[in-house]
Amino acid sequence: MSRDRTAADAHAEGMAVRREVLSDEHVDRAASRISPLTEDFQDLITRYAWGEIWTRPGLDRRTRSAITLTALIARGHWSELELHLRAARRNGLSDAEISEVLLQSAVYCGVPAANHAFSIAQSVLETATDDVPEPSVEEAP
Numbered sequence: 001m002s003r004d005r006t007a008a009d010a011h012a013e014g015m016a017v018r019r020e021v022l023s024d025e026h027v028d029r030a031a032s033r034i035s036p037l038t039e040d041f042q043d044l045i046t047r048y049a050w051g052e053i054w055t056r057p058g059l060d061r062r063t064r065s066a067i068t069l070t071a072l073i074a075r076g077h078w079s080e081l082e083l084h085l086r087a088a089r090r091n092g093l094s095d096a097e098i099s100e101v102l103l104q105s106a107v108y109c110g111v112p113a114a115n116h117a118f119s120i121a122q123s124v125l126e127t128a129t130d131d132v133p134e135p136s137v138e139e140a141p
Helices: 007-022 024-032 039-053 061-075 078-091 095-109 111-127
Strands: none
Touching: 007 024, 007 039, 007 078, 061 078, 061 095, 061 111, 078 095, 078 111, 095 111
16 A cells, blocks of 8 residues: 555545446445454455455456456355456456456366356356346355
8 A cells, every 4th residue: 555545545445446346236235244243354355455456557457357267266266256257247358258268267277167167157147237246155355
């Protein structure tokens, strides 16, 4: 964080990016479930992941989405993959580009992981609209 930027600035910018990438509906659902147990975690991901990383100028959102898809496949985070497939579309990746990301993941993450990712993507992308993600997770970051 730059010296002139406060944690509050990072949180505000992160919340704006989080809403643009994941949708207002998703973020509102996550916010409605904040509890004393999860409050600090929600603040952390909003400030750090969205306010510090996703706001950096070095990569555009399309590239960040492609990287995120690959990381989620590599780690087997399938529910969050559903959410970020929708976000990738919102960030401008076409279904053909998403397919290329998944195909490349077969080489670096393994064929079984890519196979599962293609199955999820087929289901998500056939039924999803570009503007309203409908995650099946406990509101991922």
